[in-house]
Amino acid sequence: MKKLLLQASALCALTYPAHAELTVMSWGGAYERAQVEAYNKPFTAETGIAVKMISSDNPAAPIKSMVDAGNVTVDVADLEFTDAVRLCDEGVLEEIDPASLPAAPDGTPAVDDFLPEAVTDCAIxxxxxxxxxxxDTTKFPDAKPATIADLFDTAKFPGKRGLRKGAKINLELALMADGVPAAEVYETLATPEGVDRAFAKLDQIKSDIVWWEAGAQPPQLLADGEVVMSTGYNGRLFSAMVSEGKPFAIVWDGQVQEYDLFAVPKGAPNKDEALEYIKFATSTKPLADQSKWIAYGPPRRSSQSLVGLFEDGKTEMAPHMPTNPANMGNALVSSYDYWVDHETEMTERFNVWLSK
Structure with a gap:
């Protein structure tokens, strides 16, 4: 605890303009609320810097447009991994020195405390x-969906399915539903036959798919009865179940794990303050604190033991984390290497498939 306080004191010792205000672009909804509570409010209390949130269905596109136009109004962007790597390679993001990140409370350097690949050249x-x-549990009073194959089985479990509009994740889910082990998914997708196999599996439910694009949509689609099953972000579904009392259940089989990362767009109006925000937000305690408001796992090892109860004061959060061993039986970690190399090609193929 003493070292956690020293991390905060180091930030307090810095001097910032009294009018300083950061703009953070994130994804809205329950996720944004968790960031406000775990990061923004404590950061403002320590530094005096106000933090304004704006939301986007995917911050990558507007950030690139701002940088290309030379008119950047966002200081920190919350990005998916493949977007962070791609935008860094394109010179859209500022580099971040990993040595500047706070160490773990026991002194372990940040680069050793973070999970593999969680620290990149431009994003943390x-x-x-x-x-x-x-x-929706009310739609299946008898047999319950339990595997990723059940998502694609409209004979056994009839009804509409919600899927995110795009190739990424859907191709992986389709292959796992077709019997490909998680460890062999990207090896399979690297072949023309594997890609054909994934699209053939999607063909089986194409007429029953309702497409979603924003993270808030899957719980709403389920609540409105537009679909009986939907892919979605585990934290959004958890919030609907626990905070709103919706009769939903999560199937962890075939889950696809990813990081979200903080980055600073090139030309950010408050670059120095933005970097301090990222250092604060990705230190041990704030990362653990986020789990009080949403079921997303902290990417630092030193944060794991600090994960406690949900804001309701009774729900243990550890079992709801993607990284919980009980949820990892057939889990796939998204391959940024694959998607950085193939995203354009697979997106074009997906769009052609969608139009047919």
């Missing part, structure tokens, strides 16, 4: 999330 992971699928 703030959480581990998973794309899973959830279902």
């Amino acid at each position: 992971a703030s959480m581990v999330f998973a794309t899973v699928y959830g279902y």
Whole structure:
């Protein structure tokens, strides 16, 4: 605890303009609320810097447009891993010195405390999330969906399915539903036959798919009865179940894990303050604190033991984390290497498939 306080004191010792205000672009909804509570409010209390949130369905596109136009109004952006790597390679993001990140409370350097690949040249992971699928329990009073194959089985479990509009994640889910082990998914997708196999599996439910694009949509689609099952971000589904009392259940089989990361767009109006925000937000305690408001896992090892109860004061959060061993039986970690190399090609193929 003493070292956690020393980390905060180091930030307090810095001097900032009294009018300083950061603009952070994130994804809205329950996720944004968790960031406000775990990061923004404590950061403002320590530094006096106000933090304004704006939301986007995907911050990568507007950030690139701002940088290309030379008119950047965002200081910190919350990005998916493949977008962070790509935008860094394109010179859209500022580099971040990993040695500047706060060490763990026991003195372990940040680069050794973070999970593998959570620290990149231009972005630092703030959480581990998973794309899973959830279902409305009232629609299935007898047999319950339990595997990723059930998402694609409209004979056994009839009804509409919600899927995110795009190739990424859907191709992986389709292959796992078709019997490909998680460890062999990207090896399979690297072949023309594997890609054909994934699209053939998607063909089986194409007429039953309702497409979603924003993270808040899957719980709403389920609540409105537009679908009986939907892929979605585990934290959004958890919030609907626990905070709103919706009769949903999550199936962890076939979950696809990813990082979200904080980055600073090139030309950010408050670059220095933005970097301090990222250092604060990705230190041990704030990363653990986020789990009080949403079921996303902290990407630092030193944060794991600090994960406690949900804001309701009774729900243990550890079992709801994507990284919980009980949820990892057939889990896939998204391959940024694959998607950086193939995203354009697979997106074009997906769009052609969608139009047919």
